[in-house]
Amino acid sequence: MTYKNYKDKHPEKVDLNEFNRIHREIPDKIKKGFTALTGTSEEYSYMASPACFSELEGDTRLASLKFDNSLASIRLWSMLLSEEQRLHKSRKAGKKIIGAMKDLGTIPIIAYAHPEIISFYPDGAWWIPCVMEMNAGLLKIADGAGLGEEYCPARVALSAFLNRAHFPMPELLIGAVGSCCDDFSTVMSRISRTDVKLSWWELPYRRETNSKVNTTELPTGIRIENHLIDFVEEQFKTIIQEIKNHLDLEITDLMLTESIKNANRLRKSLANIRDMTYGISPAPLPSLEAQICEMFALHYCSDLEEGIDVIEFVEQMVADRVDNNIGVLPAENAKTLWVNPVADLRIMNIFEDLGGRVAGSEYLFSHSLTQIPEDTRPTKALAMIALCDPMIGSSRYRAKLICDEIEKYGSEGVLISDIPGASHCATEGHVIREEVQKRFDIPVLNITIPPLADSSLGQLSTRISAFIEIIKARREK
Amino acid sequence: MNNLDILIHCSFIPIELIKSFGFMPKRFVSSGKISDESNGELHPGICSWCKSLIGEKKNKDVFHFGSCTCDQMSRTLDTLDVSGSCKSFVSHMPATRNKGTFELFKSELSVLTEKLEDLSGKKFDKNLLSKEIEKSNKLRKEIRKQRPSLSDSDFVSLVHSVFQNLEIPEIKTTQRKKILPRIAIAGSPTAKEEIKLLCEIEKFPAEIVFDATCTGDRFLEIEIDANIDPFEAAASAYFNQTPCIRARPNDDFFSWMNKKITDLEIDGVIWKTLRGCDLWNSEIKTAKELLKAPVLGLDYSYSDIGSHRIKTRIEAFLENL
Numbered sequence: 183m184t185y186k187n188y189k190d191k192h193p194e195k196v197d198l199n200e201f202n203r204i205h206r207e208i209p210d211k212i213k214k215g216f217t218a219l220t221g222t223s224e225e226y227s228y229m230a231s232p233a234c235f236s237e238l239e240g241d242t243r244l245a246s247l248k249f250d251n252s253l254a255s256i257r258l259w260s261m262l263l264s265e266e267q268r269l270h271k272s273r274k275a276g277k278k279i280i281g282a283m284k285d286l287g288t289i290p291i292i293a294y295a296h297p298e299i300i301s302f303y304p305d306g307a308w309w310i311p312c313v314m315e316m317n318a319g320l321l322k323i324a325d326g327a328g329l330g331e332e333y334c335p336a337r338v339a340l341s342a343f344l345n346r347a348h349f350p351m352p353e354l355l356i357g358a359v360g361s362c363c364d365d366f367s368t369v370m371s372r373i374s375r376t377d378v379k380l381s382w383w384e385l386p387y388r389r390e391t392n393s394k395v396n397t398t399e400l401p402t403g404i405r406i407e408n409h410l411i412d413f414v415e416e417q418f419k420t421i422i423q424e425i426k427n428h429l430d431l432e433i434t435d436l437m438l439t440e441s442i443k444n445a446n447r448l449r450k451s452l453a454n455i456r457d458m459t460y461g462i463s464p465a466p467l468p469s470l471e472a473q474i475c476e477m478f479a480l481h482y483c484s485d486l487e488e489g490i491d492v493i494e495f496v497e498q499m500v501a502d503r504v505d506n507n508i509g510v511l512p513a514e515n516a517k518t519l520w521v522n523p524v525a526d527l528r529i530m531n532i533f534e535d536l537g538g539r540v541a542g543s544e545y546l547f548s549h550s551l552t553q554i555p556e557d558t559r560p561t562k563a564l565a566m567i568a569l570c571d572p573m574i575g576s577s578r579y580r581a582k583l584i585c586d587e588i589e590k591y592g593s594e595g596v597l598i599s600d601i602p603g604a605s606h607c608a609t610e611g612h613v614i615r616e617e618v619q620k621r622f623d624i625p626v627l628n629i630t631i632p633p634l635a636d637s638s639l640g641q642l643s644t645r646i647s648a649f650i651e652i653i654k655a656r657r658e659k
Numbered sequence: 660m661n662n663l664d665i666l667i668h669c670s671f672i673p674i675e676l677i678k679s680f681g682f683m684p685k686r687f688v689s690s691g692k693i694s695d696e697s698n699g700e701l702h703p704g705i706c707s708w709c710k711s712l713i714g715e716k717k718n719k720d721v722f723h724f725g726s727c728t729c730d731q732m733s734r735t736l737d738t739l740d741v742s743g744s745c746k747s748f749v750s751h752m753p754a755t756r757n758k759g760t761f762e763l764f765k766s767e768l769s770v771l772t773e774k775l776e777d778l779s780g781k782k783f784d785k786n787l788l789s790k791e792i793e794k795s796n797k798l799r800k801e802i803r804k805q806r807p808s809l810s811d812s813d814f815v816s817l818v819h820s821v822f823q824n825l826e827i828p829e830i831k832t833t834q835r836k837k838i839l840p841r842i843a844i845a846g847s848p849t850a851k852e853e854i855k856l857l858c859e860i861e862k863f864p865a866e867i868v869f870d871a872t873c874t875g876d877r878f879l880e881i882e883i884d885a886n887i888d889p890f891e892a893a894a895s896a897y898f899n900q901t902p903c904i905r906a907r908p909n910d911d912f913f914s915w916m917n918k919k920i921t922d923l924e925i926d927g928v929i930w931k932t933l934r935g936c937d938l939w940n941s942e943i944k945t946a947k948e949l950l951k952a953p954v955l956g957l958d959y960s961y962s963d964i965g966s967h968r969i970k971t972r973i974e975a976f977l978e979n980l
Contacts, residue, residue, distance in 0.1 A: 328944040360751060613737060
């Protein structure tokens with residue numbers, strides 16, 4: 183893709199040195215043109231300096247990763263890696279910060295309805311031990327706080343509240359409980375004992391039904407009882423009131439409607455990226471960058487306007503590659519549906535180096551990629567989308583979403599990457615395997631990936647290689 | 660009498676409602692015999708209580724009523740359901756307490772009632788529910804009366820027996836020794852084999868005067884108002900019962916414990932958690948900070964109930980008291 187006379191190099195994955203070299207080559211005028219917190223006193227060219235790619239920031243894991251070499255990718259990574267800094271600048275710019283927890287994708291739509299609010303997920307701290315290769319000591323702090331390795335790596339969210347060395351402390355935390363994994367419910371409970379104000383809301387268990395009496399079909403095609411939707415809608419009204427009481431900022435239905443439109447705009451762009459990346463050969467975008475794009479659906483990487491721009495820019499780049507029939511991976515790579523996000527990002531690189539490519543995903547938050555209804559009350563629309571959360575009902579529903587993806591993208595295998603300590607992983611892998619193999623004759627690999635997988639790379643590589651070999655061997659039959 | 664075997668898995672599911680349809684539901688109690696009764700079917704990270712559900716209850720004629728109070732338990736039922744080993748129905752039991760979540764709780768009980776109508780082929784009858792409430796109130800009142808004279812091991816055995824039979828058993832009281840220190844037990848529900856551990860504590864000697872587990876005094880505290888609409892009364896009593904540790908916030912649970920510590924002059928708390936039980940295990944630190952008595956955090960699986968490690972730690976704790 184060519185942007186303001188800068189032409190992308192031939193697509194390939196490059197190491198950090200080359201990535202930095204390309205960054206230096208990009209004209210300053212372009213780099214300075216990408217700004218966050220635009221129009222505020224803290225307007226900031228987050229891509230102008232390559233500091234966020236260096237060890238100065240402590241993100242030593244970057245030296246082990248491979249990156250897509252496009253301008254869009256460098257912009258994407260710059261946005262991601264500058265998030266903490268941007269959050270601190272948001273505070274200086276007078277913005278109010280809301281930390282949303284557990285719901286993954288809905289509360290930020292309410293928060294960003296007001297221009298003075300920034301929202302993010304402290305849950306995302308779970309990547310810090312990997313990116314900083316344990317140098318931040320967050321897992322150690324969690325151990326000391328009584329949340330040892332029997333808990334999911336998301337326990338480091340508590341550590342980040344205890345050491346206060348990462349994101350700024352939000353003015354308000356909004357945590358979803360009820361139908362929530364035990365691990366994160368306990369992490370939130372412990373966070374609630376710090377001095378940050380936390381408001382709870384109840385996210386009910388989603389029980390699917392075939393009945394058409396007093397039920398509604400959700401955007402993902404399943405029916406649930408109306409009382410669950412009514413209840414969640416009331417919960418959101420209460421949250422809006424809490425925001426008013428605590429931050430003195432009023433959010434109207436009209437503002438929410440606009441916010442939903444913004445979310446849908448981003449989701450539409452993400453859907454296009456997914457369709458091209460997962461469905462077309464050769465793959466026009468590496469899986470690591472594709473995963474990062476999906477994560478933008480959660481909270482726009484803490485900047486609504488720029489977050490959407492970054493994703494639309496990636497979309498243009500991917501479309502350009504598709505138009506020119508060029509990609510970053512060999513066309514014969516094994517098309518694999520990936521279940522659960524990995525805490526160690528390097529695994530996504532290794533998987534591709536071994537001959538795989540991601541063709542479909544379910545990273546725990548597929549509901550945040552789904553279009554939100556615009557033909558009903560905004561609070562009701564948000565309730566319906568929150569109830570599509572793949573983690574609040576039966577594992578069968580999650581398996582159904584996975585099967586839908588397999589059908590859509592023609593995945594040749596399913597890789598379930600268990601998160602160590604996460605209680606949902608302890609049971610649902612088996613259910614997903616059963617359900618997938620009832621409908622498709624494809625292999626399913628279930629592996630556990632630690633937050634920093636260096637010591638397990640030997641066995642993980644062997645298992646992934648064997649899995650890819652099986653997929654390729656089946657093509658010849 | 661309806662012949663379908665029903666097992667329930669949460670203190671928030673009103674037994675009286677299920678019984679009013681002619682069922683004889685039992686509350687699931689783990690045998691506690693070995694750490695992994697699932698024979699490897701469940702991941703090592705899952706608690707022994709859930710694993711024993713897989714091991715013991717592979718009976719297709721059993722219908723399970725669960726809730727999402729414990730995510731591990733509802734997911735274990737999910738596993739059973741998918742494998743075709745049994746059928747289950749999961750209700751939402753709110754973690755937060757307010758007017759809105761009480762209405763949600765009632766709606767969930769209404770859906771549960773419809774499910775019971777389907778299973779039994781009978782219509783919901785308020786009079787039958789009233790009768791069951793009357794019986795339950797009488798049973799709890801009787802046990803409450805006897806409670807001060809029961810040792811904890813006898814009391815928990817009695818609760819297990821009530822959970823299994825749902826009839827008033829003959830209460831054999833033993834004269835509880837008035838000895839020090841006075842101990843409270845909190846944590847994961849007590850399995851049948853764990854009663855041996857309670858006996859060991861009582862032998863040290865120590866007196867367990869209060870049991871804050873789901874298989875202990877929390878069960879006794881439910882009192883259903885027999886003078887109002889029975890459905891409303893059951894909903895109110897179960898919703899407002901002593902909160903579970905998974906309540907958010909769970910300050911009410913700790914306040915309740917502190918009240919008992921003061922009222923019953925408790926010297927120490929043994930906080931026993933099954934390995935893999937996130938909800939109880941994660942709160943040990945909070946318990947140590949908030950409770951007005953010293954807390955011993957014990958984590959184990961069923962295989963080490965009688966181990967020297969556990970005995971030594973209990974002995975050291977009691978000596979310190």
